[in-house]
Amino acid sequence: MSALGALALAAIAVAGCGGDGDGDASAAAAVPRAKVDRFDGRAAYRLVRMQVELGPRPAGSPASRELAKRLRRLLPDGRFERVPGGLRNVVGVVRGRQPGRRVVVGAHYDTKDIPGFVGAVDGGSGTAVVTQLARTIRPRELGPTVVFILFDGEESPAGTPDGQFARRGLRGSKVAAPRYSDAEAMVLLDFVGERGLRLPRESYSHPALWEKLRGAARAVGVGRVFPAEEYGTGIQDDHLPFIERGVPSIDLIDFDFPCWHRACDDLGRISVRSLDASGEAVYELLRRL
Ligand SMILES: [Zn+2]
Numbered sequence: 001m002s003a004l005g006a007l008a009l010a011a012i013a014v015a016g017c018g019g020d021g022d023g024d025a026s027a028a029a030a031v032p033r034a035k036v037d038r039f040d041g042r043a044a045y046r047l048v049r050m051q052v053e054l055g056p057r058p059a060g061s062p063a064s065r066e067l068a069k070r071l072r073r074l075l076p077d078g079r080f081e082r083v084p085g086g087l088r089n090v091v092g093v094v095r096g097r098q099p100g101r102r103v104v105v106g107a108h109y110d111t112k113d114i115p116g117f118v119g120a121v122d123g124g125s126g127t128a129v130v131t132q133l134a135r136t137i138r139p140r141e142l143g144p145t146v147v148f149i150l151f152d153g154e155e156s157p158a159g160t161p162d163g164q165f166a167r168r169g170l171r172g173s174k175v176a177a178p179r180y181s182d183a184e185a186m187v188l189l190d191f192v193g194e195r196g197l198r199l200p201r202e203s204y205s206h207p208a209l210w211e212k213l214r215g216a217a218r219a220v221g222v223g224r225v226f227p228a229e230e231y232g233t234g235i236q237d238d239h240l241p242f243i244e245r246g247v248p249s250i251d252l253i254d255f256d257f258p259c260w261h262r263a264c265d266d267l268g269r270i271s272v273r274s275l276d277a278s279g280e281a282v283y284e285l286l287r288r289l
Contacts, residue, residue: 012061030196031273034280035221037137041276047074047128048193048275051109052120052267055078059087059153059171067109071127071150075134079181081175087152089172090136096142103289104186104247105130105282108154108172108238116263120270123154126252129279133286141287144184149176151238165236166236177241185209185289186242186249187282194254197274202255204214206248213250216284222277231255252278 050070051057057064068090072078075092082088090109096102107126111119118124127150134148153171160168180186185206193200201210214226239249259265 010019030198030224030226031271031277032222033273034276036280036284038134039276039279039283041272041279043126044132044193044275044279045270045272047131048120048124048270049267051124051127054117056113056115056117057109057111057119057123058158059110059155060085064110064152068150068152071109071131074131075148075150078092081149081179083152083172083175085153085157087171089152089176090150091176092148093138094134094137094146094148096140096145097140097288098143099145101144101184102147102180103130103286104147104149104176104180104183105133105189105286106149106151106173106176106186107189108151110152110155112155112261113158114261115264117261117265119265120267121191121193121257121265122260125191125270129189129192129275129282133279133283136164137286142255142289144289145285147180147183149180151176166240169201170236170238173238173241177245177247180242181245181247183242183247186239186247187213187285188237188249188251188253189278189282190237190241190251190253191255191257192252192278193270193275194257195269195271195274196252197225197271197277198256199252199254199278200229200231202231202235202237202251202253204239204243209250211247212288213281213285216288217277217281220280220284222281224272225277226281252282255270
């Protein structure tokens, strides 16, 4: 994600965090344990670790291409979708009971091109939860078909000014959105693995669909992660090309994150409980669509 609005949000992140959350028991305890166990948070954690162990994964790099190959094997019916510049989305499908209906669940798998930046939260966490959802959810639990898309090239190339993010970033989602413009909903997972996870509604996110997600979260016991609050500004992210096509879209992003595009976005920031809470909530949402 980035960046317009990120300047304002950076102020929130600094003012609102008040601590690094790392090893902070009270922050970790703030994320409740889910009442159901359909989604395997530990498996999602292992998927974050697998990505981080590949090192920095900027779009088009050998590490990113290796990751894409692994993700394609992990997704049901996994395949590549070409993106200009030699990039590729990784797409998987779980078919629901009602032909003609479909929804998109996505995350970006590239990391910002900063030396030493491994993107455990920013890139890694969303990719892990989406991949684990795709491996878990059963066709008979779904009305609509779910298309799982791991976007390449969300981050803009190194050195791009913040003001040009929307034009030069979001590369994979710009390719995908026209192909899935008939989708009934788009659910984007971005920063979903941080300790002490807290997800106010991002301002571009569709209010009614967000309320549905909050209802699903309450039903599985993780409602506290989704407070009745809204960020003061929208965040430019892979949901925007879908919104521009008229697809109701939401973005799960805890932008109260002091390690945004910093080397400290490493495995130590990640909480199994947070990955699990977001996975369980989205799983229940998908069952309700
Ligand atoms: Zn980023």
